[in-house]
Amino acid sequence: MDLAELLRQFRGVSNGGWNPKDTNFHLYTLVLAAQTPHAVGYAMGIQRDQKFAASAALADGTAGHATEPKAAVMVYFGDGASSEGDVHESMVFASSYKAPVVFFCQNNHWAISVPSSVQTRIPLANRAKGYGFPGVRVDGNDVIAVHAVTEWALERARQGEGPVLIEAFTYRVGAHTTADDPTKYRESAEETRWRAKDPLERLEKYLRAEGLADDTFFEQVRADGDELAAYVRKTTYDLETPDIRTAFANTYVEAHPLVAEELAWFEEYSAGFADDATAQAEGAAN
Numbered sequence: 311m312d313l314a315e316l317l318r319q320f321r322g323v324s325n326g327g328w329n330p331k332d333t334n335f336h337l338y339t340l341v342l343a344a345q346t347p348h349a350v351g352y353a354m355g356i357q358r359d360q361k362f363a364a365s366a367a368l369a370d371g372t373a374g375h376a377t378e379p380k381a382a383v384m385v386y387f388g389d390g391a392s393s394e395g396d397v398h399e400s401m402v403f404a405s406s407y408k409a410p411v412v413f414f415c416q417n418n419h420w421a422i423s424v425p426s427s428v429q430t431r432i433p434l435a436n437r438a439k440g441y442g443f444p445g446v447r448v449d450g451n452d453v454i455a456v457h458a459v460t461e462w463a464l465e466r467a468r469q470g471e472g473p474v475l476i477e478a479f480t481y482r483v484g485a486h487t488t489a490d491d492p493t494k495y496r497e498s499a500e501e502t503r504w505r506a507k508d509p510l511e512r513l514e515k516y517l518r519a520e521g522l523a524d525d526t527f528f529e530q531v532r533a534d535g536d537e538l539a540a541y542v543r544k545t546t547y548d549l550e551t552p553d554i555r556t557a558f559a560n561t562y563v564e565a566h567p568l569v570a571e572e573l574a575w576f577e578e579y580s581a582g583f584a585d586d587a588t589a590q591a592e593g594a595a596n
């Protein structure tokens with residue numbers, strides 16, 4: 311998945327994004343927790359495709375021949391999203407049908423200004439027990455541990471052993487978005503404590519201590535990172551400015567009075583800036 315593709319959607323240039331079939335990567339869904347029923351539904355579809363393929367192979371005598379590697383689904387969501395009903399329903403279905411799905415909850419301690427203590431009184435991973443599948447809490451700032459547990463859970467799901475819930479215990483060091491100000495609702499000492507556990511610094515220290523990577527490697531990683539960042543910045547600036555009217559046009563297939571009313575409001579509102587734009591252009595010309 312090209313990172314710049316994602317930004318097309320965030321910038322409003324694309325309404326959908328990409329074809330998930332090309333990338334094996336589902337479209338972004340900004341409705342919290344809606345990802346979980348999508349993932350379980352997809353996983354149950356995979357299960358049914360496999361059963362169908364197995365009976366077709368029996369029927370035409372090709373059973374036992376090499377088959378496609380088994381697939382499973384990974385779904386990521388936050389500690390805040392874990393409180394949504396969608397997650398409960400998804401876990402019930404996933405467990406009952408032993409769907410090949412791995413639930414990955416990134417518990418970063420905050421859902422904007424709401425602390426995770428308000429979402430749960432027990433480690434989120436423990437909830438899995440109630441649904442009847444394993445739950446694992448992993449140090450979310452330990453890259454190697456996260457990779458290991460994810461690989462284990464995915465392999466288990468591929469082998470038909472059903473779902474796993476992984477809770478990655480981590481922290482959101484920065485603000486939720488540019489509209490958020492964490493100084494309003496939490497102590498900076500908490501941020502300082504977690505900064506010391508920075509996963510990238512920890513991994514770098516580990517790789518150096520084990521003699522697995524040296525200065526040349528890390529310089530290259532930094533250069534690659536800078537290059538990627540420059541590419542993403544440039545691609546974003548180069549994107550066309552979306553015409554917001556298309557959002558109104560694409561809401562319903564046919565004309566809708568409410569949408570027409572909102573569009574009329576929007577046009578009047580935008581017209582209010584016309585003088586500013588003219589003044590600016592004149593100012594620039596002078």
Ligand SMILES: Cc1ncc(C[n+]2csc(CCOP(=O)(O)OP(=O)(O)O)c2C)c(N)n1
Pocket residue numbers: 340341342343387388389390391392416418420421422482486
């Ligand atoms: C159903 C729904 N309710 C509310 C929101 C607004 N919202 C966007 S992000 C967010 C907090 C999410 O917290 P969490 O699930 O912990 O994820 P994090 O951003 O911390 O990774 C909220 C409430 C939304 N996008 N969808």
Ligand SMILES: [Mg+2]
Pocket residue numbers: 388389390416417418419420421422
């Ligand atoms: Mg969170």
